[in-house]
Amino acid sequence: MSIKFSGWEALCDKSKHLKPGQAPKANHGYTMYHGTHKTTATTIISSGFRPSAGGTLGAGVYCSRDINKAMGYPGFCSANDRVVLKLRVRVGKVKKIDIQSQHLQTTWHQQGYDTAWLPAHAGLEEDCVWDPKRLTVVGIAHCTDSATKGSLEKLIKQEQKKLEGGQDMQKVTKCKFCGNQPQLNHTVEKCWECKDAICPFMDKHVCHKHS
Template identity: 35%
Template sequence: MSRLVLHQRDDGVAQTLLRKAATHARDGDVWVDGRTCVPNGELVTVLRREAEFGWVRTGAGVEGYLKLSYLLPPPEEAKVQRHGQGQTTMLRKVATHARDGDVWVDGRTCVPNGELVTVLRREAEFGWVRTGAGVEGYLKLSYLLPPAVAKVQRDDGVAQTLLRKVATHARDGDVWVDGRTCVPNGELVTVLRREAEFGWVRTGAGVEGYLKLAYLAAEEGVPNKLLMFHGTDGANAAGIIQHGLRPSAGGRLGPGVYLTPDQTVANTIAKHRGLQFVLECEVTPGKVYNFDTGTGALPAQKQTWAASGFNAAQSMHPPWAGVDAAFCEYCIHDAAAVRVIKVEGFVAKPT
């Protein structure tokens, strides 16, 4: 299945020659005619994969091999949204929770709630983003809403729409996604990014392609979903597998299900507690109260955020259970908002 990706090298080289063959050789007749170069930042379509290489098509329609290590997921749009006390967020130079020293982007650039940014890459709990003004820096991923969900809805009497490979109004030539995939009216799609009058979307079946933005209606009430992790002792595994995660009666942020968006943190906590057992979960957090204190002391809202209309609470947890740095912690009030999608680790034998 074809997939759009971003060409981006991290070795200081600004462009890459397309190859005729999936080889590391640089001598002989290995280069595409004309020695076509693909610059960093260009989007290409991966048509197939062979070992460490991908056969790609550029925007100009030229095809050839590129190393897969030079290809990244395409950038996504996200909306900055902090809950609680912060209405703006400063961009960081480094992916750190530290607030002291030379960690802020020059000019202490602030990004207000509601601004759209482009997420260029992810590092643990942070995303390297580009603002609309072109300034780049790190923001916490917990401050970024996932890509928007929209409903396909045409008002011209046509009941379905073909996905396109390229953001074009043309209907002739090789513009359609393989298999001429159709998306019917009423189907929900995830809008990963926008280009002029088009959106690059992912269907429920995982197929990606372009649709006209005019055919997409914002779907109110569709919950955002986040990927989070819960690390525990394998002695608890059997009960979790049988009954699912149950909310704790208490805890640092009050009663609820405790998770972190950082898998490394969950792994460390699980290992520290005994037999390593980690759950990967799809979470619908809803409205989040953000403490973000980074200390052991929390304000009185610890016990009242759920009663105040919030569905979850978030805070920076100080170093704990083998984790040697502050980490992001969520408490989800309703266990029904947490769906276990994968388990990994050891299950203790019954005694």
């Protein structure tokens, strides 16, 4: 008799940084970077990311663990108008895009993946995250305008306080699935196998569909 196991067990990754050549582990959080125009940075910090309609890896929010990749974006403006946002990204289920998986280069999300990872070959590595709620702006990694940088950092702190205040109001409303995060922080999803309700902050989920 054979038993097919489906599910996961999340481990605490104490490393905040992952080298560009290292494969991201599913359900871990990593520091990444996103380049944008300084006027757009304010909107991203206050209202969140707006996923692109397409690109090398299809639709989603593009970022990279290599700050040099983010430093080149956006391509249509001068270097002094560019801002590199420092992010905390919960990658979820990751699909590495290589020669064997080129057919999923823009359709990985339809196969149940949350993030696509394109390793560095001729260029610099990049990641595409489907759900913008998986990305949180935590700092300004690069900005040549000190006044703009200070303003953006102040806005980041304000948004963090708003979130913390919302959490205080929601202390009694803990997620019934993970039990350790306020429901405000995340949305409940369905297991890709058994379709049970799950959330991204669960430490462990075992699917008994095939047992």
